[in-house]
Amino acid sequence: MSTYKLTYFDMRGRAECSRLLFTYAGVGFEDVRLTGDQWGALKPSTPWGQVPILEVDGEVLAQSNTIARFLGRKFQLCGESDWEAAKCDEYVDATNDLFEQWAKFVFFEQDPVKKAALRETFVTTLAPKCLEVLEAIKQKNGGDFLVGKVLTWADINIADKLQILEDTVKADILRDYPGLAKFKAVVFAVPKLKEYIEKTAYSYKAMMPEAERHIDYSE
Template identity: 30%
Template sequence: MAPVYKLKFFNFMGVAEPIRYLFAYGGISYKNIEIEDADWPDVQKSVPFGKLPVLEVDNKVLCQSVAISRYLGKLVGLLPTDDLEAAELDAIALTVFDYGTKVHEWFHEQNKERKLLLQKELEERWCPRYLGDMEEIVRQKGTYFGGQKISWADLYFVGIMESIEGMWGSKILEKQYPLLHTIYKHVHEIPAIDTYVSNRPHYKY
């Protein structure tokens, strides 16, 4: 009997979007539970480390978006069997998460002066560092982060980047990183993901 999956997150893309991509890619049914702000204090007490997303797999709870995505990536056949290649993809996903954390910090900063400083750091330091290095990795590897074959890390990257571009308000990849933009396009051209994106709730970021 197939496991019962319940994904808990807020009503936006964020770090849960790659997980939703992977469910769509694999045609796996799951319950998408959106936590309202008013309910979050109580929910926070009940989840590991007080953070979302969490994925309930029957009676077990898995946390952290990279771990959840890797687990689903294996289920849907997007995890390489070679251990070193798999570890390289882990590194990509963790780097994408780190980059997303920088953007998230800027987006939610309330102090105007500090927000401008964080934006300057993103534009001059972190975008070139993270995206530039990932662009070079794809240049060396081939079409995707793992070479010529798409992987869960590509879906993770695109899911996070869609959220980041929603926060940033512009198409970062299209303007400056053509190889990463190609991955972005290829993932969205996957029929199952295209269908999911076309029918999902209206998430701003």
């Protein structure tokens, strides 16, 4: 039995998918949540100067999607064929592209006017384009999930992302995507995940600058 230690900050961010995968699989792990000072001390010893990192019996693995995919494989959550494993990868990668754009206005852009403009483009153009594709994928696949007939790590990854969009961009962002809204509800209703989510109950809203928490993009 391997021992696992997952190190990240005390937020959902790039580690939450892996925490949810451990939770779903019922596999114990050390959930290290760094303070800023601890991160400063740890950073030079990480492989690429980044977290999350996963230690498996002392060996280090870096890169958030790499870690989640590895756990997906360990816990039989990569679908039922090489093709389904690849579709998991595709959907995770494509939604990561959207989150690169998300990070620009949430974290990187400091100028408030440019920040608001990036956010506006995200809400009116980028997010709808991606969500439309995902909605069609969900409808076409039928059943409860995005890939094949069983829960995959891509479902958990993307349900978490949809939650982040609701929490940080627009509470009713899934209003026009009934398939995705139901999909997220089904994934988060899986008993072990439901219990974990209720217990942690932290929200991205807490990370947002006070002024932005109240921006209302609803019509």
